[in-house]
Amino acid sequence: MKETGRWTQLWLAYDSRRDMGNGVYFAQVFFDGFDIMDHRIQNAWAELAEGLERMLGISPVNSKEAPADGGFIVRRQEGIKAEGYGIIQEDGILTLSAADENGVLYGVFHILRQIALEEPLEGVHITCHPDNPLRMLNHWDNMDGSIERGYSGRSFFFENGEILVDERTRDYARFAASVGINGVVLNNVNVKDQATWLITDRYFDKVSEIARIFEGYGIRLFLSLNYAAPLELGGPDSADPLDKAVISWWKEKFTEVFARIPNLGGFLVKADSEGRPGPFTYGRTQADGANMLADLVKPYGGIIIWRCFVYNCTQDWRDRKTDRARAGYDNFIKMDGDYHDNVILQIKNGPMDFQIREAVSPLLGGLMRTNQMLEVQAAQEYTGQQIDLCYLIPLFKEVLDFKTYCKPELDTVADVVSGRTFGNKLCGMAAVSNTGNDANWTGNDLAAANFYGFGRLAFSTSLTAEEIASEWVGMTYSNDETVKQTIVRLLMGSRETYEKYTSPLGIGWMVTPNTHYGPSVDGYEYSRWGTYHRADHLGLGVDRTDTGTGYVRQYHEPNASRYNSVEKCPEELLLFFHHLPYTYRLKSGKTLIQHIYDSHFEGVREVEEMIRVWESLKGKIPEDSYALVRERFERQLYNAREWRDQVNSYFYRKSGIADEKNREIF
Numbered sequence: 001m002k003e004t005g006r007w008t009q010l011w012l013a014y015d016s017r018r019d020m021g022n023g024v025y026f027a028q029v030f031f032d033g034f035d036i037m038d039h040r041i042q043n044a045w046a047e048l049a050e051g052l053e054r055m056l057g058i059s060p061v062n063s064k065e066a067p068a069d070g071g072f073i074v075r076r077q078e079g080i081k082a083e084g085y086g087i088i089q090e091d092g093i094l095t096l097s098a099a100d101e102n103g104v105l106y107g108v109f110h111i112l113r114q115i116a117l118e119e120p121l122e123g124v125h126i127t128c129h130p131d132n133p134l135r136m137l138n139h140w141d142n143m144d145g146s147i148e149r150g151y152s153g154r155s156f157f158f159e160n161g162e163i164l165v166d167e168r169t170r171d172y173a174r175f176a177a178s179v180g181i182n183g184v185v186l187n188n189v190n191v192k193d194q195a196t197w198l199i200t201d202r203y204f205d206k207v208s209e210i211a212r213i214f215e216g217y218g219i220r221l222f223l224s225l226n227y228a229a230p231l232e233l234g235g236p237d238s239a240d241p242l243d244k245a246v247i248s249w250w251k252e253k254f255t256e257v258f259a260r261i262p263n264l265g266g267f268l269v270k271a272d273s274e275g276r277p278g279p280f281t282y283g284r285t286q287a288d289g290a291n292m293l294a295d296l297v298k299p300y301g302g303i304i305i306w307r308c309f310v311y312n313c314t315q316d317w318r319d320r321k322t323d324r325a326r327a328g329y330d331n332f333i334k335m336d337g338d339y340h341d342n343v344i345l346q347i348k349n350g351p352m353d354f355q356i357r358e359a360v361s362p363l364l365g366g367l368m369r370t371n372q373m374l375e376v377q378a379a380q381e382y383t384g385q386q387i388d389l390c391y392l393i394p395l396f397k398e399v400l401d402f403k404t405y406c407k408p409e410l411d412t413v414a415d416v417v418s419g420r421t422f423g424n425k426l427c428g429m430a431a432v433s434n435t436g437n438d439a440n441w442t443g444n445d446l447a448a449a450n451f452y453g454f455g456r457l458a459f460s461t462s463l464t465a466e467e468i469a470s471e472w473v474g475m476t477y478s479n480d481e482t483v484k485q486t487i488v489r490l491l492m493g494s495r496e497t498y499e500k501y502t503s504p505l506g507i508g509w510m511v512t513p514n515t516h517y518g519p520s521v522d523g524y525e526y527s528r529w530g531t532y533h534r535a536d537h538l539g540l541g542v543d544r545t546d547t548g549t550g551y552v553r554q555y556h557e558p559n560a561s562r563y564n565s566v567e568k569c570p571e572e573l574l575l576f577f578h579h580l581p582y583t584y585r586l587k588s589g590k591t592l593i594q595h596i597y598d599s600h601f602e603g604v605r606e607v608e609e610m611i612r613v614w615e616s617l618k619g620k621i622p623e624d625s626y627a628l629v630r631e632r633f634e635r636q637l638y639n640a641r642e643w644r645d646q647v648n649s650y651f652y653r654k655s656g657i658a659d660e661k662n663r664e665i666f
Helices: 038-058 099-114 167-178 193-199 203-214 246-259 286-300 324-335 394-401 415-417 445-457 465-478 481-502 559-564 572-577 594-613 625-654
Strands: 030-032 061-063 071-076 085-090 093-098 125-128 134-138 183-186 220-225 264-269 303-305 342-348 372-377 429-433
Touching: 030 183, 030 220, 038 125, 038 203, 061 099, 071 099, 071 125, 071 594, 085 415, 093 099, 093 559, 099 125, 099 167, 099 465, 134 372, 167 445, 193 220, 193 394, 193 445, 193 481, 203 220, 203 264, 264 286, 286 303, 286 342, 303 394, 324 445, 372 415, 394 415, 394 445, 394 465, 394 481, 394 625, 445 465, 445 481, 481 594, 481 625, 559 572, 594 625
Parallel strands: 030 061, 030 071, 071 093, 134 183, 134 429, 183 220, 220 264, 264 303, 303 342, 342 372, 372 429
Antiparallel strands: 085 093, 085 125
16 A cells, blocks of 8 residues: 555555556557547546556557557447446557546546456457446535544545645545546535535635546535525525525525536435434425425536435334334335435435344335435444444445345346336435545555445446455555455455344444444433334344334335244344344254354454454565554454453343353353
8 A cells, every 4th residue: 555645545556567468558548539638538648647657667658640559549439328438459459438538537447457456458348337327425524624433534625614625635536436436425414514604605616626626537526415504594594495485595505506616416415314404394395305406406407315314313212113214214105206306315225324234225126216326334333433344345235136026127226226127317326435534544454445345336236245355455455366365355254253243133233322333232222213122131122023113014025024024034134123032043053142142252253363364464465554454453352352241241141041152251
């Protein structure tokens, strides 16, 4: 991870690589049909030149004529899908064809990736286009420089109420573009204080600077919007979406905003959630609020992305029928078809809140007449906070591959959010970003695999988690087989290891309140947040069956019946759907309580093994990266032991059932 300036260059370090016969194609580069003054083309050329120089020691020449042989041609070509590209090598010429400038950028990064991975371009013949129209990163950065649920330093966009624009801004855009990201939400979805003023003259100049940098890398800028902005910026004393004065205020505001900020894609809105005002405040529907804003931004080509994270956050823990998991579906399914065509509903992968294991949200595939996109979290809020290693791409893949049964075919979540199922044009994937101003961007060097992996997966959902991990290791560290296999092994097993020492069988939420790091088994059990495990002296789990909260019926068949049946329910989600006695026998033959004991001891042993595996890389990777990750593993081991001892002791004391293996439980 070579440093440039004060920060690393992640997978774009472009360290020296073996030339697998690729250098011969780049003596001359000819752009055919593209304006070389376009910023995206200029950036593609600059990236290609730097990458070739650093990896292969080649200085390409931008030719004014098509080379007869031994050259590289970038050609505009109709028939290729938007943002897609084709790469063909024949007759001594390497040709990159694209329908648009974004396709050129992605094609150049593809070629640089192959060179970095020491893969020959000879005979290559591929066509590639993004599976998802929108591939976005949501930043939860605040204008004071803090990052909500950020674990890698402070914001590199904001500091002390001011906007930062520098070379780090450009490097971030390069990283995002290299994995196919085409949209970035700049500020925290919980808009407060100075962030409300981002749509005013106070910040237009700086926001515009960032928007122009992003535009040069094929990225549209989005802002999180304060739904109550009229009240806070001197407008009407209301935010009622049907109030003519409110509509007039927003109309005038959007005219100003789109005139001042180039390349603005639209706005992300969180309303009626966790204390935020919204349409419900005025007796209106979510569709009323979203559509009002959408109609006003439509003349500028803008879209409104409306989060479905709406639930009762003042729940009474004594109430066993009110179920937070039901809230998203209950609040949005009745309005399916009511949203205008430039509104997208952004839906978390699970019905709760980014747990290490939970069921897929039934809104995904439940909504059939509404634009929708999947929201995941690369920031590891509930999965180790970039201290504990937790490669999240296997989790994202599970969600994408989930069969919703909304149609006889093309019914997976990947089909739904790509637009293949219902023919939606506005859809895709978004991830809460895991970057900050730490020198390595993501706190833990290995956590950068989640940034890289999300982008690659959003672009090509058919990629496997292992393929993505292997790419990232080769580009970030080296193509040495020992290094690659070792780190890929660590990444691929990390999610299951984290799950073993934290949350048994889909129950989740046994975390320290507020920080969400480390164990506190009853931390949320008597809270207002609706996040319960319902453990008593006989058993644990939440009954979401027909005889419980009825949540299972939000799914299409056969998922509804499968989850409703304790015998058919996938065991990894058993306690998410069922309250079961500690003596219940799993398919392994173990009792539920013994599984809890065993899995937590196994999780700690696996972290100890992860440390031994990492230590085998000493001297094979840069010492600074080795030392940083080694220190993170030490913290993870402490954390895993604490989880093991607190969780096992808690359930031993609840159940009074001893560990069959007589291990130390407190």
